[in-house]
Amino acid sequence: MRKQNIIPLFLLLLITACISSCEKYFFVEEPKDDPEAIFENFWRAYNENYSVFEERNVNWQELYAINRPLINSNTTEDELYAVITSMLAPLNDGHVQFIAEGRTVFYSNIYYNNRIDDDLFDKEVIKTNYLDNGYTSNDAYIYGSINSEIAYLYLPYIADNMPVLNDVLDEYSSTKGLIVDLRHNSGGDFTWALSSLNRLTDQKRFVFTSRTKNGTGINDFTDWYDWYLEPGGNYYDKPVVLLTDRYTISAGERTTMMFMQLPNVTIIGDTTNAAHSTLFTGQLANGWFYSLSTQEVKLPDGISYEGIGLAPHIYIKNDLIELQSGIDRVLEEAISKF
Amino acid sequence: MIKRFVFTLVFVLLISGVLFSQDSIKRKNSIQVGYGLHHLASQDLIFSPFILKDFTPVNFGIVYKHEDRFLHVAEVYFNSYNPVYINTFEYYTVPDSGKLETIKNDFTHVNLNYVFAKKIKSAQQYSWYLGIMSENTIHSQYYYSGYFSTFGYFASFGLSAWSQLEYRLNDKHVFNVAAHFPLTAWVARSPYLANDDEFIQNISSHNGLRTFFAYLEDGSLQTLNTLQQFDFKLHYNYVLSERWYVGTAYQFSFIHNNKPLNLINYQNGININSTFHF
Secondary structure, X not given: OOHHHHHHHHXXXXXXXXXXXXXXXXXXXXXXXXXXXXXXXXXXXXXXHOOOOOOOOOXXXXXXXXXXXXXXXXXXXXXXXXXXXXXXXXXXXXXXXXXXXXXXXXXXXXXXXXXXXXXXXXXXXXXXHOXXXXXXXXXXXXXXXXXXXXXXXXXXXXXXXXXXXXHHHHHOOOOOEEEEEOOOOOOEOOHHHHHHOHHHOOOOEEEEEEEEEOOOOOOOEOOOEEEEEOOOOOOOOOOEEEEEOOOOOOHHHHXXXXXXXXXXXXXXXXXXXXXXXOEEEEEOOOOOEEEEEOEEEEOOOOOOOOXXXXXXXXXXXXXXXXXXXXXXXXXXXXXXOO | OXXXXXXHHHHHHHHHHHHOOOOOOOOOEEEEEEEEEEEEEEEEOOOXXXXXXXXXXXXXXXXXXXXXXXXXXXXXXXXXXXXXXXXXXXXXXXXXXXXXXXXXXXXXXXXXXXXXXXXXEEOOOEEEEEEEEEEEEEEEEEEEEOOEXXXXXXXXXXXXXXXXXXXXXXXXEEEEEEEEEEEEEEEEEOOOOOOOHHHXXXXXXXXXXXXXXXXXXXXXEEEOOOEEEEEEEEEEEXXXXXXXXXXXXXXXXXXXXXXXXXXXXXXXXXXXEEEEEO
């Protein structure tokens, strides 16, 4: 092979090898894996992207001033973890969670972290003591009738299980009304509720508005985006009771907001968890994962209930002793409405 | 499914071979199938400041060429990666303290390209082609943070400058170098923090195809100031017969985009391939 023929090929290989090895040149420098850098990275991620400090009455700058001096190059992993989680706790936000190797997930929300009132809901009691024979039960929903006169639907999350509502309305069309149970609903994708609740409204209804952080500045948000529930299918005009509790969260709460705008709906139970935003997740240099809220959400009354929760029309909580003996007081209150 | 695909491909190639076996004139068509080992390094500041990396054997490509007065090339490439910054680890959940393991991210890259080119110079050993390419890149990305997942996407549909140099060392050894970069492209990317109301509205149809087009609708026309994309391929082919070539190829692909935040993505790959001329 002649020398002049080889040179171009060699040059091309050389250029390619250079390009493929220039990682440092291409990429933005990664955050460093040391306690101080991790702390700074963590604090900045929330400072730039967390959307509801004001609603949750947390002064993030002040928390920095208090906690930054506690971190130095000798800070141990246990100490760093303790400082970070102590800063997340005041947010009391169901969307804020922290996952670290070999540890139990830290939930900023006091209900989730301490499992307060977690055992005041029991699906087995409903199936055993309230639903008529022939009910349907799986991981996505439970539905059936109560006393042959009320339709009942339990939804543990909001996703592609939502269209089952249409089946329930058809199958139990002769009943007096419907109970939708969103207690311990872990959320999901509220757009499934938007497209599945259309038989429950006879007119287009404004259900909530939201906006999302779109920059690192404190006031960097998108424009407000209005969400509407549109009518569709055969209108269901019978009474509807919605059940909620402190574990009704996120898309479960957005779904509750939709029900709140319907005139034939009574909400019974406990106030919802109060985490209405969508969430974003990130990773720190030592591999730990965090999640944070990135939206503000307001009801048609123009008020954000983030950190407050959606209060029921009738406040009632189950009693643990009663529940263990098979009595779901919240469900019984709902049944009494028909 | 894969078996059926391979069988169909082999069948088509064999039938083509029989049909064209009497043809002694210059072959105008070729189809090449390739498989390779690829490395990805990706830093998308929408999702993470860290460089996510993976080395994967799940990479395929099919290239069809037709050369007469002009050269037409249709290419499909598929890559699958599980890039991470730090390896997976175990953690526990409340209330049952069940042990869970973090999940690796899941990226799928698809490229669908069409080239229209003309041989502009030909010597004894060299042939130089220049043309334009419809360069279409789609990246679907699932980022996993413990039990949470966030979906991200990058799609660019561009008009690219394309060039290829073919060098025949002798009757048995053929080198081929091709490079291309988009001059302008319609680019759609995840929004800042991945989930804003428009994104949520886009997924509300719960229909994959509608959602895909809704993402694209939110894109914008970009040029070299915001999108720098460059692909380079170096092929070596050994001529087994008039119809069959086997070879190896090195592929390099680079993407830089800065709307809404910086994205750097590069892939290196070594492929083995087989080409059938008919």
